[in-house]
Amino acid sequence: MQLTRKIAEDTYYVGASDRRLELFENIYPIERGVSYNSYMVLDEKTVLLDTVDHSVSRQFLENVRYVLSGRKLDYLIVNHVEPDHCATIDTILREYPECRIVGNAKTLQFISQFYDFDLSERSQIVKEGDVLSSGKHSFTFVLAPMVHWPEVMVTYDTLTKILFSADAFGTFGALSGNLFADELEFEKEWLDDARRYYLNIVGKYGVQVMNTLKKASTLDIAMICPLHGPIWRENIGWFIDKYKTWASYEAEEDGVLIVYSSIYGNTEQAMNYLALRLSDFGVRNIHMYDASKTDSSYLLSDCFRYSKIVFASVTYNLEIFPKMESLLLDLKAHAFQNRKVAVVECGTWALMSGKKMCEILRSMKSVEIVGDKAVSILSNAGEETQKELDALADALAK
Ligand SMILES: Cc1cc2nc3c(=O)[nH]c(=O)nc-3n(C[C@H](O)[C@H](O)[C@H](O)COP(=O)(O)O)c2cc1C
Ligand SMILES: [Fe+2]
Ligand SMILES: [Fe+2]
Incomplete structure (x- = not known):
């Protein structure tokens, strides 16, 4: 037919x-x-x-x-x-x-x-x-x-x-x-x-x-x-x-994308906390994804879509969690540029993911890392870390 x-x-x-x-x-x-x-x-x-x-x-x-x-x-x-x-x-x-x-x-x-x-x-x-x-x-x-x-x-x-x-x-x-x-x-x-x-x-x-x-x-x-x-x-x-x-690598919408890699849920919980504080500061259009759950083609697309991106990852054998690392490398390969980003790391004995995520992001064009380094979570975000996340939310909201 x-x-x-x-x-x-x-x-x-x-x-x-x-x-x-x-x-x-x-x-x-x-x-x-x-x-x-x-x-x-x-x-x-x-x-x-x-x-x-x-x-x-x-x-x-x-x-x-x-x-x-x-x-x-x-x-x-x-x-x-x-x-x-x-x-x-x-x-x-x-x-x-x-x-x-x-x-x-x-x-x-x-x-x-x-x-x-x-x-x-x-x-x-x-x-x-x-x-x-x-x-x-x-x-x-x-x-x-x-x-x-x-x-x-x-x-x-x-x-x-x-x-x-x-x-x-x-x-x-x-x-x-x-x-x-x-x-x-x-x-x-x-x-x-x-x-x-x-x-x-x-x-x-x-x-x-x-x-x-x-x-x-x-x-x-x-x-x-x-x-x-x-x-x-x-x-x-x-x-x-x-x-x-x-x-032209312009953001399509004002908004915050949060992508995290978490094994046991502590990093995930910290990102939920950050999202609530962003909301308190008046930020709308917040989107959050688990990099292990959502296919990276969707994440890459949303990284280009929104104006601000938060990347949060556990340390995994002294490296970035593999799903997050591959997303960052994929972004670099796609000439990702011209964005404000924040980096959050988590680990229990030797935190390395933040430093390594920042290295990849610094190798991209016109990517501004808020505070120029990662916010670190030692196993679980306690009161002190929560204050740092409050400050991060404030900086992202501005
Ligand atoms: C296979 C494996 C490797 C890990 N390697 C490291 C490491 O190199 N350095 C570190 O500080 N923590 C390491 N961790 C621990 C986690 O990063 C840490 O417990 C983290 O706080 C867990 O956060 P989450 O609850 O978001 O998964 C490792 C955990 C696993 C399962
Ligand atoms: Fe085609
Ligand atoms: Fe083609």
């Missing part, structure tokens, strides 16, 4: 969703599934924009056959050569022997690394600003290197004013008939996953994202068609503003 939908003049959605996959990229939990989007433009020539992951290739091929309804496929534009979008290229080339692959020099290089077929007779290399005409539609190409792979480009159809944006503006979450963001409760039900998708997968490349946004700002965009998640045709500026906030 075909599962396609017309989304604009001559333009069809031919992608599909996967609700079975547990971990996207074998690391990010996706309870709401994920979609692999692909688009077809039927003009004098037929143009397919990107393919899909193996897991949904059967549905995708059925969609492509249905939309083409016996026509040949002339072009496959490849905006991104990551296997979640290019796993079906070989099948497309076999099934449509006249189809030519359109991509930049790096695109073609990467395809030849993933596949061993010879593309020399079947490819068309494009550069930034080149135009490919299919008849009524003409497609121009904007290179978007390192958003989040080096070969990434985005394609603009000057007739429909659609920007085919590759992974940019994508999100986790399977599509359920409503393909457009304006058909969904996006802010309520999708924004958290869009943020988690962006920050975990693309977050390291804020500078490159800003460069691409700048180039794209000269285009008159009526619709954004990403490779994952819903299509944008209303309120596009609102979503672009979110991207600008994330890409």
